[in-house]
Amino acid sequence: MLLASSVQALDFKPIFTILHNEIKPHSLTYTYEWNDLYEKGFVFEVAMAENAIAKGWASKEGLWFPHASPEGGNDTIAFGHKLLNHEIEYFSKGITMRQAYQLLIADIEKSLNRIQINAMDWNTLSWQQKWLLLDFQFNLGNVVKKFPKFTKAVLQNNKTEMLKQYKRYYRDSKGNLHEVKDRNERTYKFITQNF
Secondary structure, three states: OOOOOOOOOOOOHHHHHHHOOOOOOHHOOOOOOOHHHHOOOHHHHHHHHOOOOOOOOOOOOOOOOEEEEOOOOOEEEEEOEEOOHHHHHOOOOOHHHHHHHHHHHHHHHHHHOOOOOHHHHHHOOOHHHHHHHHHHHHHHHHHHHHHHHHHHHHOOOOOHHHHOOOOOOOOOOOOEEEOOOHHHHHHHHHHHHHO
């Protein structure tokens, strides 16, 4: 039988030092982390990209009201929330600025949970990589499938290829293709300043 005093304590400090960057709590979770983006102003930037002209804002009432979506279909409210059929009546009464931001955060989280990148891999990306991928995912859906070359460039930090692949377009209700100029300008600026 070994006595406690005769057992040498294993020194975990050198092992921890070596593995520190690999075992950070965020990289061991199956939850998509985006606090770093939140701290960098991602929510506000998406809000501005989605509705910088405050379409649907009624300042007298202090409420956001639904407005027509440029791509057609159901109306949009506040910061790019496309109304679902069951939401139309409720949102027709307007929502406060606080509710608009809460809705935006919920929509961002839904987009993030649909991204087709493993959560543990996502959590090891830089905030700049997350920013670009989540912005595309939020704006256009399935960034991995719809923009595979752009996604690959972001994951590889390949600035040259990102600048070849970043432009976004949408189709209006008549099927005409339009460049999303403001969003593209913001993305170009982001890539050139951060990569």
